[in-house]
Amino acid sequence: MSEEIETEQQILEAAKQIFQERGFAGARMQEIADEADINKSMLHYYFRSKDKLFQKVFQDSIRQFFPEILKVLHADLALTPKIEKLVETYYEMFRKHPHLPRFVIHEMNQHPDRFKEFVKNMGFEIPETFVKQIRQEIESDSMLNIDPREFIINTIGLCVFPLIARPMIETVFKMNNEQYQQFLEQRKKELPKFILNAVKK
Numbered sequence: 001m002s003e004e005i006e007t008e009q010q011i012l013e014a015a016k017q018i019f020q021e022r023g024f025a026g027a028r029m030q031e032i033a034d035e036a037d038i039n040k041s042m043l044h045y046y047f048r049s050k051d052k053l054f055q056k057v058f059q060d061s062i063r064q065f066f067p068e069i070l071k072v073l074h075a076d077l078a079l080t081p082k083i084e085k086l087v088e089t090y091y092e093m094f095r096k097h098p099h100l101p102r103f104v105i106h107e108m109n110q111h112p113d114r115f116k117e118f119v120k121n122m123g124f125e126i127p128e129t130f131v132k133q134i135r136q137e138i139e140s141d142s143m144l145n146i147d148p149r150e151f152i153i154n155t156i157g158l159c160v161f162p163l164i165a166r167p168m169i170e171t172v173f174k175m176n177n178e179q180y181q182q183f184l185e186q187r188k189k190e191l192p193k194f195i196l197n198a199v200k201k
Contacts, residue, residue, distance in 0.1 A: 008046050011036045015047075015057045020099035023106055024054050058107055059118060061097075065104055066124045068093060069156075074127040079137055082130075083155065084192040090159040091188045101163045126152060144199050155195055162187065 014036035018027045029050050033043040047053035072086045094101060108115045126148075134151055137143035162169055162184065170180055 007038065007042070011038065011043060011046055011053070012057060012060065015053050016060065019054060019057050020061070020097070020103040023103065024050075024110070027054075029053075055114075058104075061100060061104055062115075062118060062122070064093065064097065065100065066119075066122070070124065070127060073130040073152075079133060080192070080196060082133075083195055086155065087159055087188055087191050087195075090156075091184060094163050095184075098163070101160050105160075105164060142201060144201055146199055151199065154198075158191060158195065 011032070015027075015032045018032050018035055027050070029043060030040055032053070033040045036043065043053075047056070068089050069086065072082065072089050075082060075085070077085065130152075131148040134143070134146070134148040138145050166180065169175065169183075173183075175183060
């Protein structure tokens with residue numbers, strides 16, 4: 001890897017950490033430069049403005065958020081192991097990037113048009129194979145008659161909510177960080193059963 005590419009990657013990693021923790025409005029270019037261990041002029045040499053740097057970080061974050069999930073939905077697996085894999089993928093992704101879900105959701109709501117345009121250009125769509133799989137489960141009379149979109153939204157919502165609502169959960173249930181992490185581990189095991197039981201005939 002050339003020194004220039006290495007420096008750019010270093011900046012992006014630092015910016016990702018700062019933007020995901022503080023959002024666009026709360027982040028400062030000097031703070032990103034300090035985190036990347038470079039001076040501010042070098043930061044501006046690579047990325048002319050805070051907005052350009054943010055857009056790059058946001059696009060990279062979306063690329064982390066969606067493709068892994070779509071890969072699971074598209075996999076040649078029966079429904080039960082597929083849902084187990086989907087939940088596991090979400091929680092593993094967010095364990096590595098704890099600020100990612102709140103960051104994506106916040107910025108998606110702040111700039112909905114930019115988000116829609118980006119997702120459209122990336123070609124992210126729910127695989128037809130998964131929709132067909134849900135319909136087959138309904139037709140075989142093993143699943144309640146549920147719109148596949150509802151099934152997907154309910155599943156994703158159940159995965160993401162404890163992560164974006166972490167401060168509330170920790171406060172209401174009087175959890176410290178270790179207890180919260182244990183709660184997520186337990187939820188990762190129990191959630192697939194809850195989702196599948198909810199739609200089983």
